[in-house]
Amino acid sequence: MIEASALTKRYGRFTAVNAVTFEVRPGQVLGFLGPNGAGKSTTMKMIAGFLSPTAGRAKVCGFDVETHPIEAKKALGYLPEGAPSYGEMTVRSFLEFIAGIRSLTGESKRRRLDDVIGRLHLEDVLQQAIDTLSKGFKRRVGLAQAILHDPPVLILDEPTDGLDPNQKHEVRRLINDMAENKVIVISTHILEEVHAVCNRAIVIADGTLLADATPGELEARSRYHMAVSLTTGETAKAREALTAIPEIETIEVDPQNQRITAFPRKGKQILMAVSDVLRAQGITVSELQLETGRLDEVFRSITQSHLREAHA
Numbered sequence: 088m089i090e091a092s093a094l095t096k097r098y099g100r101f102t103a104v105n106a107v108t109f110e111v112r113p114g115q116v117l118g119f120l121g122p123n124g125a126g127k128s129t130t131m132k133m134i135a136g137f138l139s140p141t142a143g144r145a146k147v148c149g150f151d152v153e154t155h156p157i158e159a160k161k162a163l164g165y166l167p168e169g170a171p172s173y174g175e176m177t178v179r180s181f182l183e184f185i186a187g188i189r190s191l192t193g194e195s196k197r198r199r200l201d202d203v204i205g206r207l208h209l210e211d212v213l214q215q216a217i218d219t220l221s222k223g224f225k226r227r228v229g230l231a232q233a234i235l236h237d238p239p240v241l242i243l244d245e246p247t248d249g250l251d252p253n254q255k256h257e258v259r260r261l262i263n264d265m266a267e268n269k270v271i272v273i274s275t276h277i278l279e280e281v282h283a284v285c286n287r288a289i290v291i292a293d294g295t296l297l298a299d300a301t302p303g304e305l306e307a308r309s310r311y312h313m314a315v316s317l318t319t320g321e322t323a324k325a326r327e328a329l330t331a332i333p334e335i336e337t338i339e340v341d342p343q344n345q346r347i348t349a350f351p352r353k354g355k356q357i358l359m360a361v362s363d364v365l366r367a368q369g370i371t372v373s374e375l376q377l378e379t380g381r382l383d384e385v386f387r388s389i390t391q392s393h394l395r396e397a398h399a
């Protein structure tokens with residue numbers, strides 16, 4: 088379990104992280120979302136014990152990161168941003184070195200090394216110096232060192248940064264496979280990643296926690312939640328037909344692709360009515376979709392309204 092209590096980091100008069108409080112329990116994969124410079128990496132570094140908080144505290148599996156750093160770090164795997172240090176080492180010697188630091192020996196060391204090398208497909212680069220690897224491979228080596236001792240808590244700072252789409256998919260699957268009995272925190276800019284791996288999301292901006300909810304709850308805040316979108320060759324006729332439905336508040340047409348979106352009045356369901364009206368008018372649609380909500384729009388509205396208020 089991770090407990091962050093009023094975690095704060097100040098650099099001079101600048102507050103990078105402002106009294107952030109949250110808990111993460113086993114089975115939770117928490118996505119850390121926020122614009123550039125929001126304080127995501129700084130918060131993760133404080134929980135991982137790589138940076139001392141100015142105020143507040145973090146605990147990992149009950150151990151205060153500041154007062155019991157060894158116990159806390161034992162329970163934790165941390166993938167920092169960027170590439171692993173020790174770039175002159177080969178991948179194999181780096182992982183052996185980390186295994187030593189993690190006190191792995193003998194059969195269990197061999198098993199753990201084989202496991203992470205296999206999971207992250209590092210077989211072909213084991214003898215290569217880390218500095219000479221592509222960005223994606225460097226990221227995979229970083230992930231391998233984070234999970235090598237099979238810790239109960241994982242903190243992964245942008246784990247899929249620099250990976251190609253296949254590798255992104257693989258790493259998301261790896262996180263899903265590990266999620267059941269671990270505590271996992273990931274930071275990401277990729278909102279589809281929140282859907283793919285997270286069952287909870289925290290939004291921060293300017294070092295301040297602005298939202299803490301499931302991805303579904305966040306989507307439900309979107310103006311697109313329960314809206315109906317459709318594509319047809321008869322846009323004008325369909326739009327006109329939809330104006331007859333009293334439960335629809337507004338209708339928008341995307342100028343790029345002519346896709347129509349009908350927004351319901353608060354609390355109203357419109358899918359059946361839309362479908363009935365189109366059928367009655369003989370309008371053929373190539374696609375009709377009930378929207379769950381758009382995370383990117385919610386993210387923008389939460390962070391931008393905060394920034395507007397903060398700088399007003």
Ligand SMILES: Nc1ncnc2c1ncn2[C@@H]1O[C@H](COP(=O)(O)OP(=O)(O)OP(=O)(O)O)[C@@H](O)[C@H]1O
Pocket residue numbers: 098101103121122123124125126127128129130
């Ligand atoms: N050592 C430092 N001295 C002064 N300011 C710093 C220092 N480290 C970070 N900051 C500032 O703290 C703020 C938060 O940085 P942080 O790296 O945590 O953001 P982030 O949310 O991870 O951003 P990104 O998504 O761009 O990685 C930024 O404004 C950054 O410039």
